[in-house]
Amino acid sequence: QKEVEQNSGPLSVPEGAIASLNCTYSDRGSQSFFWYRQYSGKSPELIMFIYSNGDKEDGRFTAQLNKASQYVSLLIRDSQPSDSATYLCAVSHGSARQLTFGSGTQLTVLP
Amino acid sequence: GAVVSQHPSRVICKSGTSVKIECRSLDFQATTMFWYRQFPKQSLMLMATSNEGSKATYEQGVEKDKFLINHASLTLSTLTVTSAHPEDSSFYICSASPGPAAEQYFGPGTRLTVT
Numbered sequence: 762q763k764e765v766e767q768n769s770g771p772l773s774v775p776e777g778a779i780a781s782l783n784c785t786y787s788d789r790g791s792q793s794f795f796w797y798r799q800y801s802g803k804s805p806e807l808i809m810f811i812y813s814n815g816d817k818e819d820g821r822f823t824a825q826l827n828k829a830s831q832y833v834s835l836l837i838r839d840s841q842p843s844d845s846a847t848y849l850c851a852v853s854h855g856s857a858r859q860l861t862f863g864s865g866t867q868l869t870v871l872p
Numbered sequence: 873g874a875v876v877s878q879h880p881s882r883v884i885c886k887s888g889t890s891v892k893i894e895c896r897s898l899d900f901q902a903t904t905m906f907w908y909r910q911f912p913k914q915s916l917m918l919m920a921t922s923n924e925g926s927k928a929t930y931e932q933g934v935e936k937d938k939f940l941i942n943h944a945s946l947t948l949s950t951l952t953v954t955s956a957h958p959e960d961s962s963f964y965i966c967s968a969s970p971g972p973a974a975e976q977y978f979g980p981g982t983r984l985t986v987t
Contacts, residue, residue, distance in 0.1 A: 793975075795975065797978075802983075803980070803981070804965045804978045804979060804980050804981040805916070805965075805978050806978070807975060807976075807977075807978075810975055849915060849916070857904050857921050857923070857929075858904075858969065858974075858976075859906070859918055859921055860906070860916075860918065860967075860976060861918070862915045862916045862917075863915060864914070864915045865915050
């Protein structure tokens with residue numbers, strides 16, 4: 762059973778702060794790691810993906826991957842109220858790169 | 873680029889009827905399409921993987937005779953929920969990938985309500 766675990770939250774941070782979202786996965790054969798944002802009633806939208814150990818930065822977002830610890834995280838700098846959403850961690854595996862999603866972390870950025 | 877559409881966005885049907893949901897990749901050819909289901913307050917659960925021109929691969933616990941998937945072209949996949957029941961009410965989301973090593977692009981989802 763391939764599992765992806767996330768803290769369900771809710772996580773609340775004040776506007777302008779750094780939000781830190783964490784995810785662990787069980788399958789060491791996992792190849793790629795994704796962070797999606799999902800607003801209520803909408804489908805997920807891709808924020809970032811990461812393949813290699815280390816950090817990857819894109820604007821206010823930084824993804825961190827540690828394959829030895831089977832851990833991936835997402836940092837959101839200068840958090841904005843519009844960042845309030847559920848953040849889904851997803852891990853790909855298999856020849857077709859199927860995605861297994863975590864249960865999501867609900868983030869609220871307080872004005 | 874990389875736009876995926878779904879139709880309809882919302883559908884209400886009576887128990888026992890069938891419903892077809894379409895998923896289209898608008899600006900790229902999708903060799904693989906995926907169908908997910910999401911119940912309230914839960915995460916996305918992969919139902920099946922479909923490749924153009926071949927039979928879909930269903931995840932464990934998903935009834936292939938109830939959820940019929942057809943991937944007739946590189947831009948269109950359909951999911952038919954047959955003999956729908958109220959417990960099939962859910963948010964159905966498709967995604968499409970231009971290649972096996974590429975990321976998935978999600979459609980806007982279809983909310984199905986079975987009365």
